[in-house]
Amino acid sequence: MKYSIASILLALTLSVYGQRPLKDIDVFTKAFENIQIASYTPDDSLVTTQPDIKADYWDNTVYSPYKNAVLEFPFQIKFRDSLYHAPIHKDKVVTSRFGWRWGRAHKGIDIDLITGDSVYAILDGIVRMARYTSGHGRTVVIRHFNGLETVYAHLSSYGVKENDTVFKGSYLGKGGNSGRSRGSHLHLGVNYKGIAINPEYLFEFSETNKIRSQELWVTEKWTQAIFHSSKRKSKLELLTTEDEALASLIKQKSIYVVKPGDTLSRISRTNNVSIAAICKLNHIKYNTVIKIGQKLVIEK
Template sequence: MFLSNKKLVTTFFIFLSFVSISAQEILEQKESIVVEHKKIVVQGRIVCLPIYPKNYNYLPENEISDDLLVENMEEFTTNWDNQQFNPYWGEQLTFPFQLEFQDEDFSSPVDGNMVVTSRYGWRRGRPHQGIDIDLHIGDSVKSILDGKIRYVGYHGGHGNTVVVRHHNGLETVYAHLSQILVKENEDIKKGQTIGKGGVTGNARGSHLHLEVRYKGKSINPEYLFEFTSDNKVRSDVLFVTKKWATPRYHKSTRKSNIVLHKTIEDIAKIEEEQQKIYTVRKGDTLSRIANKYGLAIAEICKTNALRSSSVLKIGQQIIIN
């Protein structure tokens, strides 16, 4: 005997309600069984995976897929190159970009107190793209986070250099080493010794030159990490603007004022910040630029480490505060 259309529709909706309630009960049951959550990085983003009690099958039998065990490590493996210091050469990076960390703290790259002797910023008319940390020749140099050795070799002014790529795509550079203790493609742990301090390359006295890079672009390390006794990662989520990846916005002789961008709303003023860089044109003088922006010549000179008698070059960039 066939059901009427009305009865058939009613029966169908009752069935859907039963399925919905059952699914909800299963989800609630699963949630109550979760022991804790583990953070992993997938495509540069942090994902929290539930951890269930031992021997507990959180999926019906025969439905557990090996795909659940596979992490998408695109950020980690893109442009993997053991020969080039910067495998991203020539590629453009769009600002702002987001970084996520699964660690709340990092390992000190040196034993004892970290003494920063030179910071990220403009130094002696050139960009200093990392920070210098004091050490003695032969002191241990350690990776600040878990990762994998991408580059090992002698690189120009850096001297003996190790580049470690981390799971969010970030890379850390350890330069001026006297000895290298790791090999290419080697997995390493946070705090693992990767070399010994030295003065190789263009170094004035023994120190560790530490850089932080993302897709070939240097970032002010102090924007991401607190180089204090706490060794804290500043935030699990950070947006990096052009300001924090441009040495001209900073001075190597003093610590920059750290203002974190944790959300996209925090960077609403990025366009205004970018307009503070003026490119010198034909006929420009310090006096003309100062009048244009209502500043004193002395103020511009102090910010840009210039003299009042300095001759400007076409294309030269001037910071306007």
């Protein structure tokens, strides 16, 4: 900064003295050498530093390096931004949600795309993994500065490599259908220390690209697929304080009496709970025939 200001002053002055005798320029040069330029010291309060997210559990070779990590619920997630960058440059059509699907957990959301569509980072971070996995195919995992990791799976090609620093909106690769997939789409996962979180609890997947809150508390409900259905959006109850998170752990049970025409699927939709949760709580199976007047315990 010191030398750049001095250079500008010298250049401006020389333009004025360009037609002056040489002795005048010499006089000015000696005077200029005596000028003291104050150096600029940045205000430390305005400088933000990012944490060293590569210091712990950094492994490029595995999907989740947090095998021995202990995570206590509820835990807090913080965001500096109020908006994220869309992972694709088109409408975000969610074709399958975080929840129970085909008898097992679906730990992310599927967003429709055409093979070859560009995929982008939703937040700043560092690429922890960019390689092929048996289920997800070509996958990019980004670790972000708040501890979250986002997963971009079923890609057709890579646009980044491991340990690359990326920014919100950085190009990551092309969408596709690699791995265990039934059609071209982007599987977007959100993990924290190896634990999958329902992405729709944190992010609003609409044209607004909103982060739902800059501070959110996460309970086990938002990390367990059994509490959600992949076919519909879960009812959101944002927990912005620790007190709210602790209060939500007190589960409310009710009795549902089976009515004519009821099925487990219909009861699940009516009460906004997954079929798997109903079966587990009532010790029944998916193919159990329910009867009119039968009482089922529903837990929310």
